[in-house]
Amino acid sequence: MDKNIIKETMLSLEGATLQSAREKYFDYVADARLDRSEPIENDEQAQAEIASDFSEALDDTLHDHTNKLDKLRKVDFGPKSAVTEGALIRLSGRYFMIAVSTGKFTCDGREVMGISTMAPIFEAIEGARAGETVTFNGRTLLIEEVA
DSSP, X not given: OOHHHHHHHHHHHHHHHHHHHHHHHHHHHHHHOOOTTSOOOHHHHHHHHHHHHHHHHHHHHHXXXXXXXXXXXXXXXXXXXXXXXXXXXXXXXXXXXXXXXXXEEEETTEEEEEEETTSHHHHHHTTXXXXXXXXXXXXXXXXXXXX
């Protein structure tokens, strides 16, 4: 699998997710604004406060997606011989890209998932090489490939 294609796919998916979150954020912000030129009813005030709370929660989401995009741009996707940031691994039959956490996505006809270096499983697999086994949550896992 071409890691550059995986990187571009991850950037594209994360960018689309950021754009969607940004649109939702602006929708909630707009709903939180009250027209001060007219009398404000209690239910309008309550709805505006709820929309304001949602927009604050979405603000954190925007920062998370922006941080993931920044991280993806900085990660070295070059060849790796051990599990480290920027490695593509096949772990017990599944492909994982060590960079940022993502949901499953398809790239080059294969299902891939992103793992952050902050994920608990990364601690168990860090430094392992192809052919080695690791233990995570009481299960033995085989590192089949590292690229």
